Amino acid sequence: MSKDNGVKSWVGQLGASISSDMAEEIDAFETNIKLRKAGKLDAKIFAEARLRRGAYGQRYDNGRRHDGSKTQELVYPSGDLVKGPETIWDAPGMMRIKSPMGIASNEQLETLADLAEEYSDGILHVTTRQEIQLHFVHIDTTPDIMRRLAAVGITTREACGNSVRNVTSCQYAGGCRTAPFDVTPYAKATTYFLLGHKDIQDFGRKFKISFSGCKTNPCGMAMFHDVGCIAVTKEVGGETKRGFEFYVGGGLGAVPFQAQLLDGFVPEEELLPLCQAVCRVFSRLGERKNRARARLKFVIKKLGIEEFRKVVAEERKIIPEDERWTTYLADLDSTNETPLRPGRPLEQSAIDAIDTPVQEEFASWRKHNIWPQPQTNYVTATVRLPLGDFTSEQVRKLTDITRKYTGNTVRFTIEQNLVVRHVSESDLPDFHEGLVAAGLCSPGASTIADIVACPGTDTCKLGISASRGLAAELEKKFSGGKHEDPEVEALHIKASGCFNSCSQHHVADLGFLGVSRIVDGRRIAHFQFVLGGEWANNGGAYGLAIGAYPSKRIPQVIDRTLAFWKKEREEGEDLKGFVARMGRAKIKKELDDLRKIPSYEEQPDFYTDWGDSREYTIGDLGTGECAGEVVSIVDFGLQDAERRLFEAQLDLEAGKTGAASVAAYKSMLTAAKALIMVFNIDIQEDADRVIADFRTHFHDTGRFHDPFAGAKFANYLLKRYESPPSIEDNDLAAREAIDEAQLFVEAAQGCYQRMQGDI
Amino acid sequence: MSIEIQQSSVKIPLVDSTALDLDAFIPIFHEWIRERRIEEELLIDVADYRHVPYGPGVVLIANEAHYALDGSGGTTGLLYSRRRDEVGDAKAAFREALLRAATAASLIENEASLGGILKFDPSRIEMRVMSRLTAPNTEETRLALEPVWSGLLSSVGFVGAELKPQSDPREAFGLALQSCAEAPDLARLLAAL
Ligand code: SF4
Numbered sequence: 001m002s003k004d005n006g007v008k009s010w011v012g013q014l015g016a017s018i019s020s021d022m023a024e025e026i027d028a029f030e031t032n033i034k035l036r037k038a039g040k041l042d043a044k045i046f047a048e049a050r051l052r053r054g055a056y057g058q059r060y061d062n063g064r065r066h067d068g069s070k071t072q073e074l075v076y077p078s079g080d081l082v083k084g085p086e087t088i089w090d091a092p093g094m095m096r097i098k099s100p101m102g103i104a105s106n107e108q109l110e111t112l113a114d115l116a117e118e119y120s121d122g123i124l125h126v127t128t129r130q131e132i133q134l135h136f137v138h139i140d141t142t143p144d145i146m147r148r149l150a151a152v153g154i155t156t157r158e159a160c161g162n163s164v165r166n167v168t169s170c171q172y173a174g175g176c177r178t179a180p181f182d183v184t185p186y187a188k189a190t191t192y193f194l195l196g197h198k199d200i201q202d203f204g205r206k207f208k209i210s211f212s213g214c215k216t217n218p219c220g221m222a223m224f225h226d227v228g229c230i231a232v233t234k235e236v237g238g239e240t241k242r243g244f245e246f247y248v249g250g251g252l253g254a255v256p257f258q259a260q261l262l263d264g265f266v267p268e269e270e271l272l273p274l275c276q277a278v279c280r281v282f283s284r285l286g287e288r289k290n291r292a293r294a295r296l297k298f299v300i301k302k303l304g305i306e307e308f309r310k311v312v313a314e315e316r317k318i319i320p321e322d323e324r325w326t327t328y329l330a331d332l333d334s335t336n337e338t339p340l341r342p343g344r345p346l347e348q349s350a351i352d353a354i355d356t357p358v359q360e361e362f363a364s365w366r367k368h369n370i371w372p373q374p375q376t377n378y379v380t381a382t383v384r385l386p387l388g389d390f391t392s393e394q395v396r397k398l399t400d401i402t403r404k405y406t407g408n409t410v411r412f413t414i415e416q417n418l419v420v421r422h423v424s425e426s427d428l429p430d431f432h433e434g435l436v437a438a439g440l441c442s443p444g445a446s447t448i449a450d451i452v453a454c455p456g457t458d459t460c461k462l463g464i465s466a467s468r469g470l471a472a473e474l475e476k477k478f479s480g481g482k483h484e485d486p487e488v489e490a491l492h493i494k495a496s497g498c499f500n501s502c503s504q505h506h507v508a509d510l511g512f513l514g515v516s517r518i519v520d521g522r523r524i525a526h527f528q529f530v531l532g533g534e535w536a537n538n539g540g541a542y543g544l545a546i547g548a549y550p551s552k553r554i555p556q557v558i559d560r561t562l563a564f565w566k567k568e569r570e571e572g573e574d575l576k577g578f579v580a581r582m583g584r585a586k587i588k589k590e591l592d593d594l595r596k597i598p599s600y601e602e603q604p605d606f607y608t609d610w611g612d613s614r615e616y617t618i619g620d621l622g623t624g625e626c627a628g629e630v631v632s633i634v635d636f637g638l639q640d641a642e643r644r645l646f647e648a649q650l651d652l653e654a655g656k657t658g659a660a661s662v663a664a665y666k667s668m669l670t671a672a673k674a675l676i677m678v679f680n681i682d683i684q685e686d687a688d689r690v691i692a693d694f695r696t697h698f699h700d701t702g703r704f705h706d707p708f709a710g711a712k713f714a715n716y717l718l719k720r721y722e723s724p725p726s727i728e729d730n731d732l733a734a735r736e737a738i739d740e741a742q743l744f745v746e747a748a749q750g751c752y753q754r755m756q757g758d759i
Numbered sequence: 760m761s762i763e764i765q766q767s768s769v770k771i772p773l774v775d776s777t778a779l780d781l782d783a784f785i786p787i788f789h790e791w792i793r794e795r796r797i798e799e800e801l802l803i804d805v806a807d808y809r810h811v812p813y814g815p816g817v818v819l820i821a822n823e824a825h826y827a828l829d830g831s832g833g834t835t836g837l838l839y840s841r842r843r844d845e846v847g848d849a850k851a852a853f854r855e856a857l858l859r860a861a862t863a864a865s866l867i868e869n870e871a872s873l874g875g876i877l878k879f880d881p882s883r884i885e886m887r888v889m890s891r892l893t894a895p896n897t898e899e900t901r902l903a904l905e906p907v908w909s910g911l912l913s914s915v916g917f918v919g920a921e922l923k924p925q926s927d928p929r930e931a932f933g934l935a936l937q938s939c940a941e942a943p944d945l946a947r948l949l950a951a952l
Contacts, residue, residue, distance in 0.1 A: 008765065008892055060804060067793040074803060076822060077844075090822060092803065110929055117931060118766060118889050121806055121825055122815050122840075136806070136820055138843060144892075386810040393813065393831045396929050439812025458807065472810050611807050613786035 010144045017151040030143040047084025054096040054156030055142045061091035068614030092136040096159040100191040101169040102130030102412035106399040111152045113392035126388040129166045130412040162203040167191040169211035170219030171411040171419045175373040179213025180233045184335040187211040189328040204286040205294035222538040223259045224250040226296040243267045249300035252501035254643040257297040260305045272325040277316040292639040340407045343377030344426035365443040380421045382445035388416030397438035448491045449478035456497025461622030463497030465514025465525040469610025507539035519597045525551035525609040525616045532579030553594045637674020641667045657734040661725035664741035668717045671748035691721045713747035716740040762849040766889040768840040769860040774878040776835035781809045784817040837864045849907045858952045882942035887933035896932040915951035916943035
């Protein structure tokens with residue numbers, strides 16, 4: 001047992017259970033910690049190193065926290081020592097732990113439980129990428145966490161940073177009626193082929209891959225991944241060949257893109273080389289400077305899918321042959337799971353034997369939490385985890401259940417639940433009884449009550465509104481409810497704390513993302529309402545942004561929207577179809593009065609957010625670490641301007657020329673506002689204020705002036721302000737407005753880069 | 760011989776767990792942070808786990824320790840869990856953990872907004888060492904630590920304490936007070952510490 005600074009360590013305690021490669025990597029990381037503490041390693045470099053090992057920052061780690069009336073300084077014992085720019089050493093952080101395809105064995109689960117108790121707050125949190133996060137972790141303890149994970153075959157390598165993130169796949173893979181074959185071995189091969197691969201070490205941003213067993217169900221979500229693979233088969237020479245529909249360039253965030261089909265049938269032996277070729281192209285052509293445009297989707301947008309296809313094909317030809325491309329194909333059964341108990345049907349007599357009060361609970365749980373498998377008399381059971389959280393004690397009770405009834409693994413889901421596969425139907429009553437004792441028996445999996453939420457203002461440095469607080473409130477509202485309308489019951493709600501979309505709200509029926517507004521000089525938490533996204537068909541369509549509503553009014557916004565839909569829908573019309581038919585304007589009008597804000601004196605509670613008694617502020621926003629480098633609030637504002645510009649282009653393409661002109665102008669205002677935040681974080685929305693501050697800080701000082709074009713781009717904004725665009729604008733005017741806005745937003749990016757250089 | 764441990768924790772159960780309204784603890788803990796109610800601690804944040812059955816409820820996160828209204832293990836009470844900078848050997852660490860837990864419990868009992876509705880019952884006190892490295896859940900650890908904990912309890916007014924170790928070897932090492940002839944109330948316990 002070694003000892004450093006009085007803290008004992010697991011170095012050398014785990015013997016041969018940890019591979020020498022992994023031990024070396026973790027020791028090297030621990031050395032970086034020591035070097036950083038000794039002032040011999042630059043903070044930014046250390047930050048990148050820890051991110052690549054899954055150690056993230058967390059809210060308040062800049063040493064400041066708003067207590068509801070003022071910002072307090074958190075004086076940590078580590079003093080000036082930082083683990084990254086503005087990230088204090090002693091401040092608690094978050095540890096992201098990869099679990100490829102969401103799979104975890106009993107032993108791995110129990111280790112995660114131990115770690116949660118010893119180093120975190122006793123809670124394991126399931127993410128929308130089928131991983132586990134631990135919060136409130138001290139950086140000094142991270143090497144030991146990594147060692148103990150490594151000893152059970154888990155790595156945190158490339159869990160964050162500019163790398164290939166956790167590869168996801170359907171939780172039902174191998175036990176699904178609609179999939180032509182089990183994608184698990186392919187997803188696993190892709191994970192370990194790319195992990196640490198030299199071709200993925202120089203990305204400009206993160207890269208996400210998913211595998212789906214079919215086109216229709218909402219499991220693998222191919223349509224919003226950088227690479228999305230959907231299992232298909234093809235008859236070739238009288239033989240059924242396995243392969244994949246290969247989609248590229250999907251993504252959520254401020255500018256969501258649907259993935260495009262790169263190849264309709266990639267034979268299994270071509271899967272890894274094609275993934276590698278796409279990674280190499282991304283590494284070479286991906287944007288580096290402008291982080292808002294650094295994802296693969298922008299490379300494809302710039303080149304067009306045809307050109308991108310050609311470039312990838314050329315790249316594929318020159319990659320040196322690698323035997324790992326196909327060796328795994330000889331052992332595709334290695335990921336098969338064998339049920340522990342014989343599959344038997346559930347007899348009515350067994351249901352009748354359940355105690356009467358429990359019988360109803362069992363029926364309600366069985367209605368939504370069970371997925372019939374193709375294997376006769378076996379089902380997959382969903383263990384619903386409210387807000388994705390469960391405790392170490394619950395883990396141990398769960399592994400008792402899995403050891404008794406099913407076998408060695410569970411899978412985490414992108415809906416922040418977990419599934420237990422291969423449960424014999426005859427065991428369901430006993431299995432359920434075990435879950436009841438563990439407090440893991442919430443019914444309503446994948447219904448309107450099963451709400452997905454990112455960490456938001458609870459722990460995320462970038463959170464603007466309390467997505468978890470809202471989700472908890474909505475869970476209370478919808479849980480246990482009997483919805484007379486099964487179509488309402490089947491809806492999905494997802495809430496993100498900011499536009500980064502970690503809850504995947506774009507594909508929810510009712511999606512929310514945190515924003516804020518200032519009214520009468522006070523800031524109020526809001527959520528932008530995104531309605532009518534498609535969860536099925538691999539996340540087949542994104543919702544329509546309706547408008548921003550006060551956080552405290554969101555339950556009413558939902559009620560009103562559902563009532564409107566129920567009243568006005570046509571025979572058999574789903575919410576997505578209804579939204580498309582009604583359009584934004586009518587829905588917005590229906591909800592208009594819900595935007596009103598009561599005065600502070602009337603309703604002070606309105607000026608707090610869900611689950612937080614402090615008066616609301618955005619003063620706690622920190623610098624994001626989403627992809628390794630610093631992402632400031634200004635970056636976000638500029639990204640938002642890009643999004644608006646993109647929307648203007650879409651309007652133009654749809655022939656809505658007036659709307660395009662207006663949106664283009666708004667994108668300029670948004671970019672200007674983002675820059676002003678450097679000097680005034682509380683800058684208000686209205687154009688007069690933005691222009692006045694822009695003149696003061698950027699135009700009159702010459703700070704915005706382009707090194708070559710001078711005041712030209714700044715004047716585009718001032719000219720538009722003097723003579724604002726009109727909804728009557730024609731095509732020519734709209735094109736001019738978009739061109740100018742494009743140049744202005746670019747100039748704003750350039751200005752901010754120059755300012756950072758000056759700083 | 761002194762025994763070094765890390766991360767000792769102490770749970771003082773509530774007399775009546777049905778009186779606990781977790782919702783009330785969101786504003787209470789925020790206020791504790793605002794007013795720096797626990798002087799020895801750097802109070803950082805409030806973690807809300809009200810939605811987790813048998814979970815830590817609402818947690819006050821501090822630099823050295825966490826304070827939770829915890830419902831795990833079939834007992835609801837104030838759980839003090841040391842995270843960092845342990846003081847000295849097991850004896851000193853246990854005393855410190857007991858003192859901090861009792862101090863926080865007393866603050867809760869006297870919290871004006873609760874109107875005296877919550878009372879703690881030291882006669883069912885539990886301790887754990889949340890470090891499987893320094894205190895694996897083994898008979899050897901029990902032999903080493905039980906006398907230390909039991910000695911501390913008798914020095915602060917517990918008479919005839921009978922302790923029971925955690926039986927699940929996967930759990931962190933811990934001792935629950937099964938029964939005792941006499942136990943101090945919270946005020947007496949604090950005075951004795
Ligand atoms: S969506 Fe925003 S607030 Fe939520 S976790 Fe992602 S970055 Fe944080």
